[in-house]
Amino acid sequence: MDMFQSFMSSTGFAQITIQNVIMIAIGITFITLAIAKHYEPLLLLPIGFGIIIGNIPFVANMAMGVYDSGSVLSFIYFGVSKGVFPPIIFMGIGAMTDFSYMLSNPKLILLGGAAQMGIFLTIVGAMFLGFTGAEAGAIGIIGGADGPTSIFLSSKLAPHLLGAIAIAAYSYMALVPVIQPPIMKLLTTKKERLIKMAPPRIVSKREKIFFPIIAFIVCALIVPGALTLLGMLFFGNLLKESFVTERLAETARTSLIDIITILLGVSVGASTQAVRMVEVGGVMVNKGFLTPQSLMIFGLGAFSFCIATAAGVLFAKLMNLFLKVKINPLVGAAGVSAVPDSARVVQMVGQKEDPNNHLLMHAMAPNVAGVIGSAIAAGILWSVLVP
Amino acid sequence: MSFFQKGLQNNVDNDGYSLSLAGMGIVFFALAFIALIIKVLPFFLFLLDKIVPEKIAEPVGQARRKSDDGAVIAAIAGAIYKKKKKLG
Numbered sequence: 495m496d497m498f499q500s501f502m503s504s505t506g507f508a509q510i511t512i513q514n515v516i517m518i519a520i521g522i523t524f525i526t527l528a529i530a531k532h533y534e535p536l537l538l539l540p541i542g543f544g545i546i547i548g549n550i551p552f553v554a555n556m557a558m559g560v561y562d563s564g565s566v567l568s569f570i571y572f573g574v575s576k577g578v579f580p581p582i583i584f585m586g587i588g589a590m591t592d593f594s595y596m597l598s599n600p601k602l603i604l605l606g607g608a609a610q611m612g613i614f615l616t617i618v619g620a621m622f623l624g625f626t627g628a629e630a631g632a633i634g635i636i637g638g639a640d641g642p643t644s645i646f647l648s649s650k651l652a653p654h655l656l657g658a659i660a661i662a663a664y665s666y667m668a669l670v671p672v673i674q675p676p677i678m679k680l681l682t683t684k685k686e687r688l689i690k691m692a693p694p695r696i697v698s699k700r701e702k703i704f705f706p707i708i709a710f711i712v713c714a715l716i717v718p719g720a721l722t723l724l725g726m727l728f729f730g731n732l733l734k735e736s737f738v739t740e741r742l743a744e745t746a747r748t749s750l751i752d753i754i755t756i757l758l759g760v761s762v763g764a765s766t767q768a769v770r771m772v773e774v775g776g777v778m779v780n781k782g783f784l785t786p787q788s789l790m791i792f793g794l795g796a797f798s799f800c801i802a803t804a805a806g807v808l809f810a811k812l813m814n815l816f817l818k819v820k821i822n823p824l825v826g827a828a829g830v831s832a833v834p835d836s837a838r839v840v841q842m843v844g845q846k847e848d849p850n851n852h853l854l855m856h857a858m859a860p861n862v863a864g865v866i867g868s869a870i871a872a873g874i875l876w877s878v879l880v881p
Numbered sequence: 882m883s884f885f886q887k888g889l890q891n892n893v894d895n896d897g898y899s900l901s902l903a904g905m906g907i908v909f910f911a912l913a914f915i916a917l918i919i920k921v922l923p924f925f926l927f928l929l930d931k932i933v934p935e936k937i938a939e940p941v942g943q944a945r946r947k948s949d950d951g952a953v954i955a956a957i958a959g960a961i962y963k964k965k966k967k968l969g
Contacts, residue, residue, distance in 0.1 A: 596919070603916040614900075624888065630895070701922055867908050870908050879900075
């Protein structure tokens, strides 16, 4: 009878709290958004299921959670907490990215730079709300709209906020088609949205091969902190463009990136335990997901995303004041690096005004420049704010 | 000290304003530098082309497939011929 009572008290039903129920509901919402709405399903589904895994209560000494040393989940989470997974994902992104649109129209790279304003204004906002410099840097990078970069930087600067930052970054990336269009329409006139851009020039094979090598050397010399992320990004791209390592490029952009995405998604989700009491200086402190800090991170993330989108569009308008051949300011919104979703949003908004206006290829230029820009920003913040 | 003042002071204490300005400047500089390199790259490659003309490289996979095509077709044709001969 004692054994039965002991078993009954160890079940999840006996230990579950209202906070766990809220988190499980959030997990189910993520899964629903992934399946029913197709919002970033490759990420939201593993994260959503991971949230459910992380919020099923278990007996304390069973060592099953991501934070329990020796547990299976802790080994998977090692790739997140030590920043191993993001560079591998960057290699896969590099192996699937075609830089030729950017190479054919280099002035559009500046739009990828302008959109990084979201990162730096959010840092000021986060500090205003009382976060430390390192925490503010980790939160600000959400504005880069780049999940792997956000995870990489927060694992270095503010590991205790990693769960909330990762969930916020991926949630907003999934919501790019919802967040961006109203801002783009608000900041542009119909006439501007109708601007047609000249088709990009053909880029030679040699340009495509030389670019990742030169760009990596330049970026790494300017910001050595970006070495890991940009090194893997440009290495992946060289695998693709060299044509002599097609097998490696194929693995990097398919199987490898898929495996890492699964492991990253599930373990990040599982790291969002609703309540996690940790002893800090003799006092028990809640380092779980359901804290006012997480809410502030979500608020700052939304602010960051909006600023990044607006800055890209407004900078395109500013450039038009000096350019003879105008660019469609909508492409500025693709400067946030959610590849290729924000470029698709630009195409969608442009085609609503004129179904014959194809902006996708033009939007890919600031889009991939945004990836480089956010990695550079992460490198700067890591160099300056590392505790 | 009010919440507003505290927030402003926290920014001053952590160099928030200078970090944002300098960070934005460096990102812009790095990307502008890359844009400049991309702009001059075709001229550099034009000169390089004169010294070492560019060969049109084909993916290794495709090249192998082309060279193997004849042998594969011959093997299939041979197998079909044998099968037909067996069946009469």
